[in-house]
Amino acid sequence: MTMLRRAATVGGFALLTLGLVASSAVADELSDYIDRAKDSTYTANRLVVSVWGEETRISSSYVEYSDGTEMVRVDSTWSIVGNGRSVVVNDAPQGVAFVTHAGVIDTGRYSVGDVTNVRHMRRDCHLVEVMEGDTVRAVILFDSRTGAPLITETFTNTGKVFRRSSLQDFKAYRTYAAPRDVDDVPYEIVMPLQSELLPQSVGGYELVDIFPAPGGAEQGFYSDGLFTFSLFALAETSAVTGFESPMPFITASGSYDLVATPQDVRIRWSDTNNQYVIVGDLPPDHAADVLAELPAPDVRSMFSRWWTRIFG
Amino acid sequence: MADVRPVSDRVSMLLSCYLDGELTRDELTEVVAALESDLDAIAEFRRLKDARRIVRTLPMLHMPLELIPGGHLGEQLSAYLDGELVTAEMPIVSTHLGTCQDCRRELAELDRSRTAVRALPGVEPPEFLAPRIEDRKHRRGLRAAVAVAAGAAAVSLAFAVTPLGNGEDPAQVSIVDLESRHTARASTGSAPTAVQVGAP
Numbered sequence: 001m002t003m004l005r006r007a008a009t010v011g012g013f014a015l016l017t018l019g020l021v022a023s024s025a026v027a028d029e030l031s032d033y034i035d036r037a038k039d040s041t042y043t044a045n046r047l048v049v050s051v052w053g054e055e056t057r058i059s060s061s062y063v064e065y066s067d068g069t070e071m072v073r074v075d076s077t078w079s080i081v082g083n084g085r086s087v088v089v090n091d092a093p094q095g096v097a098f099v100t101h102a103g104v105i106d107t108g109r110y111s112v113g114d115v116t117n118v119r120h121m122r123r124d125c126h127l128v129e130v131m132e133g134d135t136v137r138a139v140i141l142f143d144s145r146t147g148a149p150l151i152t153e154t155f156t157n158t159g160k161v162f163r164r165s166s167l168q169d170f171k172a173y174r175t176y177a178a179p180r181d182v183d184d185v186p187y188e189i190v191m192p193l194q195s196e197l198l199p200q201s202v203g204g205y206e207l208v209d210i211f212p213a214p215g216g217a218e219q220g221f222y223s224d225g226l227f228t229f230s231l232f233a234l235a236e237t238s239a240v241t242g243f244e245s246p247m248p249f250i251t252a253s254g255s256y257d258l259v260a261t262p263q264d265v266r267i268r269w270s271d272t273n274n275q276y277v278i279v280g281d282l283p284p285d286h287a288a289d290v291l292a293e294l295p296a297p298d299v300r301s302m303f304s305r306w307w308t309r310i311f312g
Numbered sequence: 313m314a315d316v317r318p319v320s321d322r323v324s325m326l327l328s329c330y331l332d333g334e335l336t337r338d339e340l341t342e343v344v345a346a347l348e349s350d351l352d353a354i355a356e357f358r359r360l361k362d363a364r365r366i367v368r369t370l371p372m373l374h375m376p377l378e379l380i381p382g383g384h385l386g387e388q389l390s391a392y393l394d395g396e397l398v399t400a401e402m403p404i405v406s407t408h409l410g411t412c413q414d415c416r417r418e419l420a421e422l423d424r425s426r427t428a429v430r431a432l433p434g435v436e437p438p439e440f441l442a443p444r445i446e447d448r449k450h451r452r453g454l455r456a457a458v459a460v461a462a463g464a465a466a467v468s469l470a471f472a473v474t475p476l477g478n479g480e481d482p483a484q485v486s487i488v489d490l491e492s493r494h495t496a497r498a499s500t501g502s503a504p505t506a507v508q509v510g511a512p
Contacts, residue, residue, distance in 0.1 A: 066406075068499075081496060082499050083500060084497065086493075096492060098497045098500060100497070102500075145395065169427070171393075171423070172395045173393050174406075175419065175423050177420075213493065214485050214489060215483030217483075217485065221494070221497045228494075228498045230498075232485075234485060238483040238484070238485050241484055241487065242486050242487040242488050243487045259487075264494070266490075277490055279487075279490050280498075
């Protein structure tokens with residue numbers, strides 16, 4: 001079984017793949033492609049489109065990638081993410097840095113399908129299919145020379161594209177447009193903690209490590225080797241701000257509040273004791289599988305929370 | 313042991329290319345044949361491998377910036393843009409670009425020039441993945457959405473941090489903060505991370 005490693009969603013932007021093995025120079029495992037992608041250097045405009053139900057989300061950003069770090073400019077704001085650290089460069093920049101000793105997660109869920117040599121934007125590329133059983137879960141177009149993922153498409157279990165990320169105006173070098181003066185940015189250093197609150201595995205995803213989160217919450221980081229999400233367990237009375245205009249996400253286990261962005265999905269619900277938030281790049285069917293194995297939404301808790309917020 | 317006779321320049325070159333993974337299929341066949349039948353080629357192959365192993369174990373030398381002609385990168389910038397710098401040169405150039413504003417300015421000018429040239433009418437028709445991808449009927453809906461939405465791509469979906477509560481809640485947690493924490497943790501990839509305060 002081919003091992004897959006997490007396609008790093010640096011900057012919150014999902015990367016993406018396919019082919020017929022044409023020569024011995026073609027890598028055998030997706031992990032080889034992912035490793036090369038992580039070592040690549042490029043500058044491009046990235047267009048990301050995602051579809052959740054009837055909703056389509058789009059983002060366009062200028063990206064520099066080098067040394068495992070992605071520098072993304074949206075409008076005039078830069079976000080710099082990589083190697084466990086994240087900082088938004090604004091008037092009062094502040095960063096967060098994670099310390100982890102966890103290794104690679106391999107759930108054996110994925111394998112490499114066909115790999116085809118193709119030309120794209122006058123560049124030699126490998127088109128790599130990522131299979132989940134008999135289903136094509138993702139297709140990634142890797143630039144042969146640099147290893148950069150030029151196009152990534154991710155599919156639902158019914159074969160529909162739910163996210164597409166493409167690099168346009170691709171340059172195989174850095175333009176050094178990103179800000180460099182972030183040495184003095186204050187970083188919050190986040191260390192792993194021991195906890196029994198969160199499940200070790202859920203919906204085919206494995207718990208990689210746990211960290212403290214704001215408001216006394218806990219953050220469980222989960223991966224299935226390709227996709228990742230974080231499960232935040234907060235006090236029931238905590239208020240999650242910025243969760244605006246959610247759409248209902250109805251599964252067999254209940255109704256959830258969902259906000260989809262081009263790069264990820266955010267899901268919120270409460271049971272009688274806790275409030276939960278999921279943030280990650282997992283596909284809709286995976287999200288439903290994960291939610292089915294977590295505490296179900298409690299309707300009384302939801303009404304109680306809203307009553308408290310409205311009437312005090 | 314018998315004396316090792318020098319192998320031909322071509323075989324030596326092919327063996328070197330083999331170690332670099334740069335052989336064509338025909339050349340690979342030629343190398344395999346040589347290694348199966350020619351003791352001198354085998355000896356040369358071992359010698360090349362040993363030499364490379366030794367070179368790899370040497371400490372990385374950092375060229376002082378003073379030794380770079382003119383103190384700046386000059387024509388190395390073009391090679392950098394072309395991706396033609398040899399491995400040992402790349403960290404020197406990257407380090408210099410990180411500290412030298414003049415070279416970054418020159419790089420930006422070169423980059424703009426190349427972008428302008430790229431924008432000229434192409435002499436080579438673009439090659440798309442469409443023939444294969446468009447066969448996938450289930451993707452058509454998304455492609456249409458991409459086309460329609462491309463013009464509006466500038467509309468970003470930033471999520472404003474707007475307090476929801478009445479001020480009495482014990483904890484206010486921003487979803488943007490949670491998302492930032494997830495992406496930071498997800499960016500660690502396969503290697504353990506250590507605390508390195510400074511630029512990511």
